Amino acid sequence: MNFLMGNELIAIGAYHSGVTSAYAYPGTPSSEILEAYSHYAKGCYSQWSINEKIAFELAAAEAISGKFAMCSMKQVGLNVAADPLFSVAYTGVKGALIIVSADDPGPYSSQTEQDSRMYAFSAKIPVFDPINPVDAYELTKKGVELSHKFEIPVMIRPVMRVCHSRQSFDIQVEKSEYNYGNFEKDVSRWAATPKYRKVLHAKLNEKLEIISSTYYQNYKINRKNKFAVVGSGYSFAIVMDIVKEKKLDIDLYKFDMSFPLPAALLDELINRYEKILVIEETQPLIEIQFARKDKIFGRLNDFITKMGELTYDYLTEKLFNFIGKEFKINKNQDFKAKGVKPRLCPGCGHRPAFYAIKKVAKNKGIFPGDIGCYTLGVNLDAVDTCICMGASVTFAEGLSRSNPEKTIIATIGDSTFFHTGIPALINAVINDAKFVLCILDNETTAMTGFQPVPHESGKIKIEKVVEGIGIEFCKVVDPYKFEEGIKVLEEAVSFVESNRKPAVVVYRHPCVTKIKYRKKNDVVITDDCRNCRICYEKFECPAIFENKLKNKAEIDRLICVNCGVCISVCPFNAIVRNSE
Numbered sequence: 001m002n003f004l005m006g007n008e009l010i011a012i013g014a015y016h017s018g019v020t021s022a023y024a025y026p027g028t029p030s031s032e033i034l035e036a037y038s039h040y041a042k043g044c045y046s047q048w049s050i051n052e053k054i055a056f057e058l059a060a061a062e063a064i065s066g067k068f069a070m071c072s073m074k075q076v077g078l079n080v081a082a083d084p085l086f087s088v089a090y091t092g093v094k095g096a097l098i099i100v101s102a103d104d105p106g107p108y109s110s111q112t113e114q115d116s117r118m119y120a121f122s123a124k125i126p127v128f129d130p131i132n133p134v135d136a137y138e139l140t141k142k143g144v145e146l147s148h149k150f151e152i153p154v155m156i157r158p159v160m161r162v163c164h165s166r167q168s169f170d171i172q173v174e175k176s177e178y179n180y181g182n183f184e185k186d187v188s189r190w191a192a193t194p195k196y197r198k199v200l201h202a203k204l205n206e207k208l209e210i211i212s213s214t215y216y217q218n219y220k221i222n223r224k225n226k227f228a229v230v231g232s233g234y235s236f237a238i239v240m241d242i243v244k245e246k247k248l249d250i251d252l253y254k255f256d257m258s259f260p261l262p263a264a265l266l267d268e269l270i271n272r273y274e275k276i277l278v279i280e281e282t283q284p285l286i287e288i289q290f291a292r293k294d295k296i297f298g299r300l301n302d303f304i305t306k307m308g309e310l311t312y313d314y315l316t317e318k319l320f321n322f323i324g325k326e327f328k329i330n331k332n333q334d335f336k337a338k339g340v341k342p343r344l345c346p347g348c349g350h351r352p353a354f355y356a357i358k359k360v361a362k363n364k365g366i367f368p369g370d371i372g373c374y375t376l377g378v379n380l381d382a383v384d385t386c387i388c389m390g391a392s393v394t395f396a397e398g399l400s401r402s403n404p405e406k407t408i409i410a411t412i413g414d415s416t417f418f419h420t421g422i423p424a425l426i427n428a429v430i431n432d433a434k435f436v437l438c439i440l441d442n443e444t445t446a447m448t449g450f451q452p453v454p455h456e457s458g459k460i461k462i463e464k465v466v467e468g469i470g471i472e473f474c475k476v477v478d479p480y481k482f483e484e485g486i487k488v489l490e491e492a493v494s495f496v497e498s499n500r501k502p503a504v505v506v507y508r509h510p511c512v513t514k515i516k517y518r519k520k521n522d523v524v525i526t527d528d529c530r531n532c533r534i535c536y537e538k539f540e541c542p543a544i545f546e547n548k549l550k551n552k553a554e555i556d557r558l559i560c561v562n563c564g565v566c567i568s569v570c571p572f573n574a575i576v577r578n579s580e
């Protein structure tokens with residue numbers, strides 16, 4: 001028996017049902033799916049793609065060749081893949097296509113808490129919403145089967161609690177053979193013009209009708225109480241626990257597939273019960289499919305909150321209220337852990353790069369930022385905007401046009417640059433945008449678990465790409481070389497001012513977790529320290545703290561990596577490297 005994570009069980013479920021190719025772009029909470037797939041699915045193909053659109057399209061191309069393929073991403077990644085999603089819903093597939101879009105109600109590590117199931121609804125494809133890891137395994141298998149049977153893409157939507165929780169599971173994994181597909185030409189389907197698209201849309205509607213009625217044809221309604229709760233996903237698993245523990249007189253109806261639901265089944269539920277509460281995260285997808293709303297309690301009548309994760313305490317109170325009983329959470333027992341502010345790691349090369357940006361821009365700077373570890377530049381006052389992947393570059397162009405007197409310095413990571421930064425930079429070049437783009441290259445996708453980056457292959461170089469798209473000023477510098485990092489950025493800013501064109505500085509230093517500095521002599525703080533706070537508040541290295549008793553800064557030897565970057569930051573030369 002193994003104790004496996006939800007993401008592992010999704011990967012194994014896909015593998016067990018014949019998926020032989022998997023594509024993904026990393027993003028919490030989905031990243032472990034591809035890692036697990038490449039671990040368990042021996043003999044199969046897996047790829048970290050440049051972005052989610054590419055991952056989706058690669059999987060779709062295999063699926064229209066008769067293969068069983070999967071692509072996985074986090075919910076905001078689905079926004080990037082939405083264009084082909086809507087189109088492939090019409091064309092359908094030949095083999096099977098599973099899209100795993102992992103949601104983050106809360107949100108805990110995302111810019112939104114959007115509900116991927118609404119994309120499935122809008123694109124008109126079935127979506128499964130597992131309640132726990134083993135359910136995720138079973139529903140992935142059902143999803144692959146359904147996709148193949150009806151030649152339709154199918155979505156699996158686990159939330160973070162399903163992705164990252166663990167459950168006992170007995171796995172038997174055998175080696176499978178990578179098989180080739182066989183693409184059969186049919187332009188009326190695969191290259192459909194609007195005339196054929198209309199036909200495909202009608203077929204898609206027919207498929208959904210058949211899927212909803214056949215999937216739920218043996219679903220039983222067994223009324224024992226006056227009230228029922230229907231729902232899907234992790235929040236419904238909590239409801240199941242509460243109803244059992246508190247012995248509540250409520251009937252429960254779990255819907256594996258939250259869309260499409262058969263209208264007749266929903267009507268029957270309405271007719272049989274006095275009141276129905278719908279529990280799902282985070283949008284009312286099941287709820288909107290009920291034709292009659294008069295007996296329905298949920299988000300649409302404001303009974304359930306329209307945002308945030310549905311917790312055990314919250315749902316307990318709501319379930320009691322729903323059946324007309326009082327229940328108040330004892331707020332004193334509501335344990336809240338003290339949060340720790342996220343900061344860049346000790347020795348992170350992004351820190352001196354941000355410090356250089358601040359120093360060069362002085363008080364004239366606007367700093368568009370992006371998605372990744374370096375979003376934490378916000379703590380260093382070196383990130384002013386953070387919208388979505390690649391938006392630092394487009395925001396830099398827009399901000400430079402509307403704020404011509406300001407010094408615009410944008411930051412983007414290496415992985416994000418390839419993900420969506422390049423088209424934005426091309427746009428900036430052809431429109432003579434006035435800003436400096438700093439590409440913070442740590443040679444990995446660090447935030448999501450060190451997935452590979454394109455230039456790691458050695459087949460492509462960031463600076464060559466930058467030069468190739470027409471950037472005339474592009475310099476590479478190691479941010480650990482503090483003074484040089486500042487000098488190069490000053491040159492870039494003055495190039496932008498005089499030439500009214502964008503410039504690029506690549507700050508390249510490998511992620512600190514990949515390097516060991518400890519062999520070097522220790523970096524220490526001497527008694528020359530005047531406790532000006534710059535090193536631990538403005539520079540914010542987590543290894544430096546204030547010793548209040550001594551009224552000076554000190555270095556925590558356990559976490560300091562002896563990178564030595566703080567040496568240049570101290571205005572009183574109090575930080576030094578010990579001699580032998």
Ligand code: SF4
Binds near residue numbers: 532533553570573
């Ligand atoms: S920057 Fe220098 S003087 Fe200021 S607190 Fe740090 S070590 Fe002390």
Ligand code: SF4
Binds near residue numbers: 555559560563
């Ligand atoms: S040497 Fe300085 S900057 Fe580097 S980890 Fe240690 S305290 Fe932080």
